[in-house]
Structure formats: C-alpha cells, structure tokens
Amino acid sequence: MRTVKIGNRLVGEGHPVFISFEAGATHSGLDSAKALCKAAAEGGADAVKFQTVRVKDLLVTKETLIEFENAQGKQSETVYDALERRELSFDDWRRLKEYCDKLGLLFVSTPSGPETVDLLAEIGAHAIKVSKSDINHRQLIEHMASKKLPIILDGRERFEDVEQAARICEAKGMYDIVIMHCPSGYPAAHAGIHLKAIRHIKDIFGYPVGYSDHSVGTAMNYAAIALGADFIEKTITLDRNTNAVEHYMSLEPQELADFVKQVRAVEAAIGDPRIIFNSRVKAEHRRSLIMRRPVAAGQAITAADVDYRRPGTHIPADRYEDVIGRKAKRNLATGEFPQFGDIE
Numbered sequence: 636m637r638t639v640k641i642g643n644r645l646v647g648e649g650h651p652v653f654i655s656f657e658a659g660a661t662h663s664g665l666d667s668a669k670a671l672c673k674a675a676a677e678g679g680a681d682a683v684k685f686q687t688v689r690v691k692d693l694l695v696t697k698e699t700l701i702e703f704e705n706a707q708g709k710q711s712e713t714v715y716d717a718l719e720r721r722e723l724s725f726d727d728w729r730r731l732k733e734y735c736d737k738l739g740l741l742f743v744s745t746p747s748g749p750e751t752v753d754l755l756a757e758i759g760a761h762a763i764k765v766s767k768s769d770i771n772h773r774q775l776i777e778h779m780a781s782k783k784l785p786i787i788l789d790g791r792e793r794f795e796d797v798e799q800a801a802r803i804c805e806a807k808g809m810y811d812i813v814i815m816h817c818p819s820g821y822p823a824a825h826a827g828i829h830l831k832a833i834r835h836i837k838d839i840f841g842y843p844v845g846y847s848d849h850s851v852g853t854a855m856n857y858a859a860i861a862l863g864a865d866f867i868e869k870t871i872t873l874d875r876n877t878n879a880v881e882h883y884m885s886l887e888p889q890e891l892a893d894f895v896k897q898v899r900a901v902e903a904a905i906g907d908p909r910i911i912f913n914s915r916v917k918a919e920h921r922r923s924l925i926m927r928r929p930v931a932a933g934q935a936i937t938a939a940d941v942d943y944r945r946p947g948t949h950i951p952a953d954r955y956e957d958v959i960g961r962k963a964k965r966n967l968a969t970g971e972f973p974q975f976g977d978i979e
Contacts (some may be wrong), residue, residue, distance in 0.1 A: 637842050639811045641785050642741040642761040644681050646865050647843040648812060652902050653741055653866040654679070654895055657847075658685030660871040660881040663720050665727045669871035670888075671871055672735055678891025684868060687728060687755055688711045688721045692748035693768075696916070703821035705883035717880050725754055732758040743787070749778050756782040767791040767817065770800050780807035787866075789847070790836060791817040801833070801840060813866050816859070817847035822884035828855055851884045853894055857901045867898060921947025923972050924958055930967045935960060936978070950975060954961055 638647035646653045656678070658671035668685065675683040697715040704710065723731065728744075735742045745764040746752040752775070755763050764787040769775055771792075786804055790797050795954065801867060804812055814836055818828045836844045845866025846859035856867050872885035886894055899924060922943040930940050938959050943952045949972040950958060962979045 637814055639785055639843050652860055652898055653681050655682040655684050655868045656680045656869050657684045657870040659684055659721060661885055664725060667732055668731055670873055674888035674891055676740045679895035682743050684743040686721050687744045687751040688718050688747045689720045699897035701880055703880040727757050752779050762787055770796045773803055776800055776803045780804040780809040787813045788949035789817050790814045812842045813845055814842050815845040815847045818849055820849055821880050823849035823852045830859055830862050833864050837863060851882055860901050918948050919946035922952040923947050923949035925967055926967050926971045929969050930963045932965045934965055935962050
C-alpha cells in the first residue's frame with residue numbers, strides 16, 4: 636500500500652488520518668474564506684480545501700439548477716449562482732494561501748481549468764483535487780499531473796473513469812495519489828453511502844483512500860475510519876442555516892475541535908488486529924486446579940477430587956485431562972493447588 640506525502644503529513648496506512656475541512660462550497664468571499672480557515676486551524680485540522688473556480692471555465696448557461704435539502708426541506712439554486720459565490724481573484728487566492736501558511740494549515744484546492752492549475756502550482760498549494768465532473772478530462776488531468784503536486788481523485792464516478800484518471804497521472808510520473816470515496820447527494824442519504832467500497836478501492840488501486848462526507852452529522856466519518864479511510868474531508872460553514880447548497884450538512888466552527896478529537900479517538904481504538912493472538916486476561920484472573928478433598932500418595936486423582944479457583948498461576952483449568960486419572964506422588968491436602976511435579 637502506497638504512502639503519499641501532502642505538505643509535511645504522510646497519508647496512508649500506519650499514519651494518522653488526514654483531516655481536511657472543505658470550505659470551498661460555503662464561503663462567499665475572501666473574508667468568510669479566511670474565517671473558515673481560522674476555524675479549521677483552531678479545530679486541529681491538517682488542511683483546508685477550496686475550489687479555485689472560474690465560472691467561465693465551466694458553464695455556458697445560467698439556467699441549470701442544483702437541488703439540495705436543508706431544515707425546511709428540498710431547495711434549489713442555479714449552479715451558476717453556487718459557483719459564482721466561490722470565485723475569488725487570483726490575488727485573493729494568493730492572500731488566502733499566505734494566510735493558511737501563517738495558520739500552519741495545509742492548502743488544498745480543486746482547479747477549474749489550466750489557468751487555475753497554474754495558479755495553484757505558483758502559490759504552492761500542497762495538493763490539488765480532480766473534481767467528479769473532470770474525472771474523464773484527460774487534458775486537464777495531464778496538466779495537473781505535470782505540476783508534480785499530490786493529486787486527489789474524486790472517486791464518485793464509475794471504476795473505469797477513476798482507473799483511467801489514475802493511469803493518466805502515473806503516465807506523467809505522478810504516484811502521489813489519494814482516491815476519495817465520495818457519495819452523491821446534498822446531503823447524501825445513508826443508504827447511498829456504501830462505506831464498504833473504501834476497502835475495495837484500496838485493494839484495487841493500492842493507494843490511500845479517503846472519505847468525502849456529504850451526510851448530515853459526523854457518524855459516517857467515524858465509520859469510514861474504522862473501515863480503513865486514510866483521509867477525511869468534511870464540509871464546514873459559518874452558519875448551517877444558510878439557504879444554499881452544502882451548508883446544511885456542514886459543521887460549524889464550534890463543532891470542529893470535538894470532531895477532530897473524536898476522529899483521533901476512533902483512530903486510536905482501531906489498534907492492531909493481531910491482538911487476537913495474544914491473551915488479554917491476566918493469569919491471576921483465570922482458574923487453576925485445586926484439591927476439593929485430600930488425596931493420598933499413590934492414589935489416583937478423580938474428577939470429584941478437584942475444583943477450579945483463581946489464580947490461574949498453577950495447573951490451568953484447561954489442563955485438567957493431564958491430571959485426572961493420574962496418581963499423586965505425595966499427599967495432597969484440601970485447598971492445595973497441586974503442581975505437575977506432584978503427579979505421576
């Protein structure tokens with residue numbers, strides 16, 4: 636299984652789960668983007684993720700709708716409006732990256748075209764992500780891979796497309812790849828999350844696998860870690876009640892530190908599967924054979940002569956067949972723990 640280095644963090648089995656808070660969909664300008672970065676850093680995240688988007692790179696129409704849910708039920712807005720909110724000037728992206736550097740926060744983003752790829756490389760982004768809609772955009776992926784920045788692949792599409800994207804990166808000499816298991820929906824329905832896919836993706840590709848959470852709450856993240864996720868991406872917002880896509884399923888600033896704490900707790904609890912080959916019960920908590928009644932030297936010991944009591948530091952209870960029917964070498968008293976040397 637490969638290990639990938641993002642900034643100063645190693646991602647993969649045997650390393651701490653990489654925690655990235657997604658702020659790209661929920662900021663509305665440089666000030667709110669900075670506020671989300673500050674919250675992510677104070678919460679203990681490894682990274683913050685944005686979407687370095689220019690609407691002109693993506694759309695030719697303003698009418699397409701995106702559906703989402705919030706506390707009031709099903710809602711919709713135009714994709715154009717959702718993306719336009721995420722636009723920052725190139726200078727603002729430079730300022731935001733510098734701000735993250737001051738916070739000690741790694742900077743990850745999804746570009747929308749070759750120019751934004753170039754910008755992210757120029758400002759020193761620590762990783763770049765291929766969006767689900769670009770997973771078959773060969774020219775863009777080749778350009779991204781040429782920058783020699785770690786690449787995160789959105790694994791929401793079918794296996795063939797993700798495999799093709801990985802092979803394109805490899806052909807460019809880029810093997811620092813993380814594949815994200817990312818359910819669809821805003822928010823994602825639990826029945827559509829399919830967390831078992833995480834282990835399957837690892838077995839197929841041999842790269843670190845992450846989980847990009849689109850569900851309400853935090854439970855799915857902890858389950859994903861238990862099933863092998865090396866990387867967690869959870870959306871954050873300044874106000875979950877904002878009536879726009881992705882806010883309702885996001886965490887607010889005051890929730891982030893506890894989320895990170897719980898991730899680390901689950902991570903610590905996963906432990907080592909080889910524990911099943913070691914006893915977790917101390918000998919003194921087990922039972923040993925003890926004499927229920929006296930047996931004279933030369934007399935055969937019967938099942939009625941013995942009982943079983945703690946501590947288990949003498950003849951173990953599961954060795955009773957090595958005692959019953961054999962003769963005592965010496966007189967054995969009631970309440971005595973015999974040793975193997977006391978038996979012929």
